[in-house]
Amino acid sequence: MEYNFREIEKNWQAVWKDSGIYQVSNSSEKPKYYVLDMFPYPSGAGLHVGHPLGYIASDIYARYKRLKGFNVLHPMGFDSFGLPAEQYAIETGQHPATTTEKNIATFKSQLDKIGFCYDWSREIKTSDPEYYRWTQWIFLQLFKSWYNHDTQKAESIETLIIAFEKSGSANYLDQTTYRFSSGEWKSFDSKKQQEILMDFRLAFSSYGEVNWCEALGTVLANDEVVNGVSERGGHPVEKKKMRQWYLRITEYADRLLQGLETVQFSDAMKEMQRNWIGKSEGAEMQFAIDNSQLAIKVYTTRPDTIFGVDFLVLAPEHELVNQITTTEQHKSVDEYLTYVKSRSDRERLSEVKQITGCFTGAYAVNPFDGKRIPIWIAEYVLAGYGTGAIMAVPCGDQRDFDFATHFNIAITNIIGNHFNGNEANPTKEAVLENSGFLNGLLMKDAIGVAINKIEELGIGKRKINYRMRDAGFSRQRYWGEPFPIIWSDGIAVPLDEKELPLELPFVEKYGPGKEGEGPLSNLIDWVNMPNGKRETSTMPGYAGSSWYFLRYMDPHNNETFADKKATDYWNQVDVYIGGTEHAVGHLLYSRLWTKVLYDLGYISFDEPFKKLVNQGMITGVSEFIYRYNPNQSDSDSKLMANQIPILNINISELLSDISSPAAMMAIGEGEMYFSKDIIPPNEENKFTPIRVLIDYVDSNKLDVESLTKNNNRYSKAFFVTKEGFYFKEKWYSKDKELSVKQVFVTISVGEKMSKSKLNAINPDVLVDKYGADTFRMYEMFLGPVEQSKPWDTKGIEGVHRFLKKLWRLFFDDIKGKIWTEEKANDAELKTLNKTIKKIEEDTERFSFNTAVSAFMVCVNELSDLKCHKKEILEPLLILLTPYAPHISEELYHELGNKDSILNAAYPKLENKYLIESEKEYPISINGKLRTTITISLDAPQPDVEKIVLNSEIVQKWLDGKSPKKIIFIKNKMVNVVV
């Protein structure tokens, strides 16, 4: 009986499905465990082998925890709102709902073939009204809340209204620019009141500069803009003022930072989030402007360098620029501002090194020594960070130094010989000079002293700044959640929660509306309401994904987003698996939403993910052939009509050798394709690399026959290879039937796998050929889950062989069943227990590649021992279940079990089989291994020394000398030091 994986897998997948064995209950005696994958966006391309990597890892862990006696929640769903579906709709006219549905079906069928243990009864789709109803609901909670600095948490906006009614803005002076008394508040009309409240709401609307992408007709988030162009499509992006929705994530900056201490994310991941939040501590201080009432506020992290300030720089957009510019300087300042405006973000970014700026003519006064300081404007100072103005200290900051040098501004040295006059030195270790009351202090100590003085003089205060901006929350797009908001006379009025979901209306056309508004603005009937107009933008992709892990806990609830009992039971996601690419987007937003829901009392934990595992990317191998075109360069070697091109080295030899008419024809009629290994370096520019579908390449060899058969463009082509030409000394052409079937193609390693790069490997093909169990184990065997690694299909055979070998422990091809009920001996029990220990440890620490190896070792050993005993084989199958569930289930039943192996108990480790009474100790002399001696484990040190010294080999190495000392490390080794 052979290992018929196709039948086994089909059979058991059906059984599991029919029995609903993967469905989990929200109440159980068992402890809970929540294993979650980052849910996929159902793209049209389907899965490639890179996608399931994380899913397999989480599936193994979920199954393992289940066997270990946990009630495991392991759901799957789809992040089904988003741009690609809409883009596709614009191109083809198909409704995004239709294509999305189709794509989800493809994904699910692909996933099912791999045998995941998802509880599909909990499946969610973010584009499902029953789901986004609660996305909208949470948005309303954000809208109806504010962040109270006193209590350090989100509260209902009602508490703020009460406070305003009672004592005006008095208690919130640090949180608002408004100043009003209780009486004034009450006298404000509701529009004014709402305007003020809007500045507090956690979800708020405001006019702001947004990244506007003309080509996509939409606003993009900062992380959707890369180098000044859109991440998708690479279209140019510019700044535009628009009314937008935002989430006040900046209020949570500190808690998001602190929360990182409580979760198990990789250091790299934490670091990325910290950088994104970008906390910096320093001081804000004012510089009075000479001959004026005005003052400029600057932000600095180095107040200790205050006496080294040689000029101030304002961002060109700074509001005081016009007021302070002197009449003489007006013209040049205007010219500079025009120049800055003319520059796109992209230019500004790509020409970072370029130093530009303009003097305003005005001077500020250093509050400590009264020195007059020129005020400049320059684009290297950003309006959006700090106060949009800096104090420049050229001896300590390289950009300030470059600026000063470029514009011939004299540099004050406050750090003595730490400054060499050629470059700035940003040290904090120097002792200050020329620094008034700070003289003689170490810079890092002077920071605090300076801030105290600044606060004492009332010209500034200690200040913490964050790089992070509030998160843009609206898109001028169709395929997203509509905002449950009606604009009534300039006031944003939320829909009643009972009216949710506000369903996304059907549209005929997906193009943008006027003025950059979204497609929804074209639906006049929908937009116009008795009391105003609906908000026409939709929520961004991350809206639905910011809380989906909560919905899985109680996916069919009609009363609330998830029952408190359910969220209390399942609590945090114990293990969350996904790629690093969501480090600063999704992961930050879902942490924010969780914290807000926690503050408002809806859930009882404030970090969503206890542990995060980032799976590495599986890179593809792209294959190229090279099309030869001698006319491509302007070198002498031009291909004349029927003339052999004059080329050198390999190519010239190759072509000069062509005397056959077929070869001449080849050059005249068809295109020639070469493998890279015969391209001489100096001829490279005459060869154009062309991607070849990976399917046509097997073990570096190109299947020319299939390629030409399926692609018309190659019908008259000729393929030339090093092997073909040099080894066989012949020139091959397809027409002359001297064709080589194999052409070597070059490999470009380490490209991301994608359909467009023609290097994607479809898991379906592999599952069909080797089975899901082989596929699962091979993906794990490739290397550590967290590491990026290249895909190589060849190695899969090894894992497949392993499963066949395992099968043969149970069945013989001829004899059939060969497993027995015999009692196991010590050697067999030792192998088993060694494996239990190893598999358990490895699975626990997500080291699945070494676990797979351990299985292989175990089966090899059992084969060698000719062990076919049920006592050994059954526990082995249970260990294997998480990795290869189908074959385990099949064999488990063959052993006579009625219940599913999924309900089996994890085998217990019996340590006594691992403890030995004797051990072969490695003996090294001066650290070099020389021999091994068997020593009883309970032998005391003096005995060991005696045994070792009596050994002939040791005697030989000692050569009469007596050892200085003998180091004996129990269970490890003995080292003799001479």
Next chain:
RNA sequence: ACCCGGGUGGUGGAACUGGUAGACACGCAGGACUUAAAAUCCUGUGAUCAGCAAUGGUCGUGUGGGUUCAACUCCCAUCCCGGGUACCA
């Protein structure tokens, strides 16, 4: 430029807290079975030197140094690769 990772055979990768480097697998070579192929099994496989052989010596984890009886592992310096951030004051 800054901040994180990481450099181990022909290849993917093992070696968890310093203790026999190269597990396991691919590939390759040789062999067995077979009319043949597939499948399966066995042997060898870091480099180098000595030996008919069993075997033994030396070198070997990017490079140079250090700590230690003992270093892929710890410390210092340096080079290279991958990821992230980027005029953030």
